[in-house]
Amino acid sequence: MLAFRNLLRRRIRTLLTVTGVAIGVSIVVALSAIARGFRTQVNDLFSSGRAHLILSRKDAADPILSYLPESLLGELRARDEIAAVEPVVLGATQVPPLAVFIFFGTTRDSPFLEQIRVVEGEGLFATPGTDRVCLGARAARNLGREVGDTLPLGGRELTVVGLFESATPLIDAGALLSLGDAQELAGLEQKITSALVQLRDSNRDALVRAEQELEADYPEIEATPPSEWAAAFDEFDLAEQTATVFTILAICIGGISVMNTMLMSVFERTREIGILQAIGWSRWMVVRQVLAEALLVATVGTPLGIALGVGIVELIGSFQQFSWVAGHYDTTVFLQGIAVGFGMGVVGSIYPAWRAVGITPIEALRYE
Amino acid sequence: MSDDVVLRIEGLRKTYETGRVRALDGIDLVLRRGEFVSIVGPSGSGKSTLLHVLGALDRPDEGSVWLGGQDLVTAERLDRVRARSIGFVFQLHNLVPTLTAVENVELPLYALDVSRAERRRRAEELLVAVGLSERLHHRPSQMSGGQRQRVAIARALVNQPELVLADEPTGDLDQETGRHVLELLERLREERGLTLVLVTHDMAVAERADRTIRLIDGRIASS
Numbered sequence: 212m213l214a215f216r217n218l219l220r221r222r223i224r225t226l227l228t229v230t231g232v233a234i235g236v237s238i239v240v241a242l243s244a245i246a247r248g249f250r251t252q253v254n255d256l257f258s259s260g261r262a263h264l265i266l267s268r269k270d271a272a273d274p275i276l277s278y279l280p281e282s283l284l285g286e287l288r289a290r291d292e293i294a295a296v297e298p299v300v301l302g303a304t305q306v307p308p309l310a311v312f313i314f315f316g317t318t319r320d321s322p323f324l325e326q327i328r329v330v331e332g333e334g335l336f337a338t339p340g341t342d343r344v345c346l347g348a349r350a351a352r353n354l355g356r357e358v359g360d361t362l363p364l365g366g367r368e369l370t371v372v373g374l375f376e377s378a379t380p381l382i383d384a385g386a387l388l389s390l391g392d393a394q395e396l397a398g399l400e401q402k403i404t405s406a407l408v409q410l411r412d413s414n415r416d417a418l419v420r421a422e423q424e425l426e427a428d429y430p431e432i433e434a435t436p437p438s439e440w441a442a443a444f445d446e447f448d449l450a451e452q453t454a455t456v457f458t459i460l461a462i463c464i465g466g467i468s469v470m471n472t473m474l475m476s477v478f479e480r481t482r483e484i485g486i487l488q489a490i491g492w493s494r495w496m497v498v499r500q501v502l503a504e505a506l507l508v509a510t511v512g513t514p515l516g517i518a519l520g521v522g523i524v525e526l527i528g529s530f531q532q533f534s535w536v537a538g539h540y541d542t543t544v545f546l547q548g549i550a551v552g553f554g555m556g557v558v559g560s561i562y563p564a565w566r567a568v569g570i571t572p573i574e575a576l577r578y579e
Numbered sequence: 580m581s582d583d584v585v586l587r588i589e590g591l592r593k594t595y596e597t598g599r600v601r602a603l604d605g606i607d608l609v610l611r612r613g614e615f616v617s618i619v620g621p622s623g624s625g626k627s628t629l630l631h632v633l634g635a636l637d638r639p640d641e642g643s644v645w646l647g648g649q650d651l652v653t654a655e656r657l658d659r660v661r662a663r664s665i666g667f668v669f670q671l672h673n674l675v676p677t678l679t680a681v682e683n684v685e686l687p688l689y690a691l692d693v694s695r696a697e698r699r700r701r702a703e704e705l706l707v708a709v710g711l712s713e714r715l716h717h718r719p720s721q722m723s724g725g726q727r728q729r730v731a732i733a734r735a736l737v738n739q740p741e742l743v744l745a746d747e748p749t750g751d752l753d754q755e756t757g758r759h760v761l762e763l764l765e766r767l768r769e770e771r772g773l774t775l776v777l778v779t780h781d782m783a784v785a786e787r788a789d790r791t792i793r794l795i796d797g798r799i800a801s802s
Contacts, residue, residue: 213677213678216675216677216678217677219677220676220677303625461685483675486673487686488658488661489636489661489667490661490662490666490686490687490690490734490735490738491658491659491661491662491663491665491687491690491691492658492662492689493656493658493659493688493690494658496689496690509664526802540648569637572623572636573631575634
């Protein structure tokens with residue numbers, strides 16, 4: 212009761228502090244949701260297809276930099292445990308106005324094609340030929356292209372032969388090319404960026420055995436199930452580590468904001484705190500009072516921050532340049548937001564609480 | 580300590596500035612239940628220091644202080660002593676401005692873990708007793724100086740203390756209002772059998788007490 216009334220005493224100051232907490236929480240929620248969303252999308256790229264394993268270069272920091280020799284495919288196809296292997300070239304280029312435009316080079320039989328649904332025009336391989344491109348629905352919107360239009364890519368003019376949709380925004384905002392066109396565009400002659408492997412026997416034991424044997428026979432290769440593919444690349448860890456750094460920064464900066472408010476509140480109420488102690492309140496009760504005020508600020512600021520964070524992600528995703536951005540909101544993201552909000556409250560109230568218990572009733576009674 | 584002795588002080592000494600200023604210099608004092616004692620003396624005579632020791636706000640350097648059956652020199656938790664046994668009325672009312680009268684009166688009871696319903700019952704009963712039945716839910720800013728001081732008196736009594744200490748309770752009030760506040764304190768003392776210690780500069784106020792203690796240079800000059 213007293214904590215609530217104290218906060219209402221200085222409404223503007225309280226409002227600014229709540230806003231500070233909300234902004235801190237929103238940044239953490241947005242960063243975490245985007246980082247996790249990106250990882251989820253990468254894991255989803257090949258998850259719904261027939262592929263049991265994805266082969267990538269072991270030390271590659273990014274899927275685009277995972278160069279494997281195309282000749283590897285023949286060796287893999289000759290192995291008993293493997294039913295099929297299809298190559299993928301994953302690349303990125305600039306297509307004005309987009310700073311980053313992702314393309315996927317595949318073959319006619321690639322499990323990757325199971326991730327998309329042609330909604331207009333024809334499929335990439337419906338008619339033989341080169342310089343053909345299928346655009347994701349988002350990509351077509353972002354680039355203002357329709358079936359029959361041309362698209363300049365890497366100095367070549369490609370014809371848009373079809374539009375497709377995918378549940379994964381990263382695919383939906385990209386383009387599908389033949390393997391050869393993609394290799395040329397990415398400058399990867401006789402190279403691929405990953406291989407999708409279908410095993411003859413897909414039970415758990417066979418999968419683990421195949422992973423181990425492939426990695427033993429080809430030390431430069433990392434074999435991972437599609438749903439864990441992102442774990443093969445340091446880049447995604449880096450994104451989440453960045454979110455963690457921002458989390459710590461948000462707690463520190465937000466904590467200082469809360470501390471400032473609580474300190475001013477304690478200084479303003481020096482006499483009042485002394486009187487409360489004089490009438491029997493213990494130091495712990497005074498600490499609880501300061502803590503309660505900070506936690507009240509956090510209780511209001513945290514949900515606002517979470518809502519703001521979700522709004523920021525959705526806003527970013529609505530921009531043409533970032534249409535591949537899709538937040539992944541799982542329990543961890545929300546728990547991070549809550550931890551940051553209340554972390555700010557606790558961090559911000561420690562010093563003011565310490566100052567408050569340092570006030571003795573005698574000093575306070577002299578204080579005017 | 581006999582049953583009717585509320586407070587016993589023997590050989591009380593208190594110095595400040597590492598012994599250079601003797602605020603209290605050998606005070607012996609006994610207060611009996613229901614007694615009304617005033618303490619007077621010039622500035623710097625030790626009145627406030629004595630009040631602080633009596634009120635368990637400070638510990639002496641030497642001597643003993645017994646309140647009820649409790650030794651205040653060795654008591655671990657003086658806040659518990661204050662919460663259970665002492666009521667304070669200050670010169671300035673010192674009410675929490677954001678709380679209503681009844682909420683202010685309830686404050687000491689939080690330290691005693693009294694239930695919400697009981698807190699409210701006792702606070703309302705006391706506010707009625709001090710004549711503020713119409714002001715229960717008013718904030719301090721909505722009340723006159725005299726009314727605020729009556730709320731402060733109710734707050735001092737709500738924990739049913741053995742000892743009520745009033746530090747210049749009329750010092751911030753006009754004469755008429757001050758007289759009413761004193762009359763209220765006297766009436767409540769008689770009705771409730773309170774032991775009341777009142778510190779004042781005003782001899783007219785001091786003379787209303789059963790006994791007046793005059794302090795000079797930290798010693799009792801007359802009693």
